[in-house]
Amino acid sequence: MTSQQILIFLKSFNWYILRSMYGSAHSSIIGFISSSWISQSRQNTILDGAPTPRERQRKRRGHKRRGQKNADIILCKQKKPYVVVEVELWNYLDKIKTIQKYVKDKELFGDLKFGLLVMTNGYDDPQEGESCWKVIKDEIKKMRSDVAVVFLEKNNESLDVSAQDRLRKLNPFSSKTIGKIKCWVHASNGDIKKTLL
Helix, strand or coil: CCHHHHHHHHHCCCHHHHHHCCCCCHHHHHHHHHHHHHHHCCCEEEEECCCCCHHHHHHHCCCCCCCCCCCCEEEEECCEEEEEEEEECCCHHHHHHHHHHHHHCHHHHCCCCEEEEEECCCCCCHHHHHHHHHHHHHHHHHHCCCEEEEEEEEEECCCCCCHHHHHHCCCCCCCEEEEEEEEEEECCCCCEEEEEC
16 A cells, blocks of 8 residues: 555544543544444454464464564455554554564465554653654565554643542553654655654
């Protein structure tokens, strides 16, 4: 896909909804992407807990599995894999490498159009999140694959005495609110597009 086509795809989702989600929201974001995708067409389906790429399967034989190496979900279209999706709070580089394994596995996932990483930014210091954002972009450029990154910029929010806000104060992740939602798209031909969603 071209970077413009990927951008159009991402803009078909109502990302503004995420601003009403508090906490790490990992499962909620996966649910949002899944339900949004399925609602667009009867031809659209979801593989939740995506199968492992062949390379990882071979490496795992005879060894205990360490950590999650499956992607969170695969969006499917007309019964074919379409987009591999990872939603992550901290370990962005690991998730980019996982996406790369899927994209490279032409035997199982040859119909994949691109990989999507949603960075939910669990860092206390916004500058740390921005630093990771730059590292991720540099890593993706080396891959020469079609990859999109959605970065959720989070800000501290002044909370009141409502029942919900008292609960939000108990969890450091919940005390933040999503501000800008940045999108960066890298096509395999090197073309790059960026925008706010």
